[in-house]
Amino acid sequence: MKVLIHPTEDAAADCVANLIAARLVQQPDTVLGLATGGTMEAVYRRLIGLSQQGRTSFAGVTSFNLDEYVGLPPTHPQSYWQYMRQHLFDHVDIDQTRTHLPLGNTPDPAAEAIRYEAAIRAAGGIGLQLLGLGANGHIGFNEPTSSLASDTRIKTLTRSTRDANARFFASLDEVPRLAITMGIGTILRSDEVLLLALGTAKANAVARMVEGPVTAACPASALQMHRKVTVVLDEAAASGLALRSYYDEVHPAGRDPAS
Numbered sequence: 463m464k465v466l467i468h469p470t471e472d473a474a475a476d477c478v479a480n481l482i483a484a485r486l487v488q489q490p491d492t493v494l495g496l497a498t499g500g501t502m503e504a505v506y507r508r509l510i511g512l513s514q515q516g517r518t519s520f521a522g523v524t525s526f527n528l529d530e531y532v533g534l535p536p537t538h539p540q541s542y543w544q545y546m547r548q549h550l551f552d553h554v555d556i557d558q559t560r561t562h563l564p565l566g567n568t569p570d571p572a573a574e575a576i577r578y579e580a581a582i583r584a585a586g587g588i589g590l591q592l593l594g595l596g597a598n599g600h601i602g603f604n605e606p607t608s609s610l611a612s613d614t615r616i617k618t619l620t621r622s623t624r625d626a627n628a629r630f631f632a633s634l635d636e637v638p639r640l641a642i643t644m645g646i647g648t649i650l651r652s653d654e655v656l657l658l659a660l661g662t663a664k665a666n667a668v669a670r671m672v673e674g675p676v677t678a679a680c681p682a683s684a685l686q687m688h689r690k691v692t693v694v695l696d697e698a699a700a701s702g703l704a705l706r707s708y709y710d711e712v713h714p715a716g717r718d719p720a721s
């Protein structure tokens with residue numbers, strides 16, 4: 463795992479946006495795995511800016527989002543379809559017919575999950591997977607105790623995840639209890655992973671992901687088994703890391719000589 467620790471949230475978000483933009487310049491037909499959530503908003507704002515300045519383009523991209531709430535139609539204001547349109551798709555030159563999210567309001571969510579996994583495979587798999595991190599160590603909606611070999615499927619959200627996401631809904635009762643999510647196996651099959659975590663609320667999960675044992679109790683720890691993972695952090699999110707001086711020595715202030 464490459465661990466890049468930046469002094470501020472802004473610097474960390476800049477780093478992630480620049481890495482994605484550079485990848486799209488290098489490989490315009492990248493299959494991108496996308497995430498939602500508060501952390502990604504800063505990344506998408508920057509990508510819109512870079513795209514408007516002509517410094518990158520989404521024209522050749524195919525995208526697959528990690529997850530969607532079961533029960534919400536794509537038109538629901540809190541659906542991840544709407545999130546993606548609002549925060550990225552409507553503002554860049556992406557071909558929206560090549561953007562994919564699981565369909566939340568299907569009569570057969572289990573069949574939808576199987577269809578979605580097959581669609582990812584048919585597209586040749588994910589080239590670059592963008593991830594946020596749950597305070598409980600989830601990636602996508604793979605909650606603690608998720609199988610580390612899982613494919614896209616339905617997961618029941620934990621109370622802590624529903625509490626964390628209640629800020630986007632009128633009340634906790636409105637937060638769906640189920641989601642369709644790419645599995646940990648799906649994520650591990652991607653060619654490359656780029657994870658962004660910000661703030662002290664993520665510090666414990668970051669330490670367990672990077673330095674803890676590989677365990678279903680912290681699904682993100684499965685990323686230790688992936689060949690190419692870059693973890694981008696701000697100071698606060700990095701505050702629980704024991705090997706901090708090592709990361710600083712290899713990548714001072716989050717700089718990556720390889721990029």
Ligand code: F6R
Nearest residue numbers: 497498499500501594595596602
């Ligand atoms: C979103 C997703 C989640 C979030 C995570 C962090 O598609 O899959 O894993 O990345 O819950 O969310 P924020 O950024 O809101 O703290």
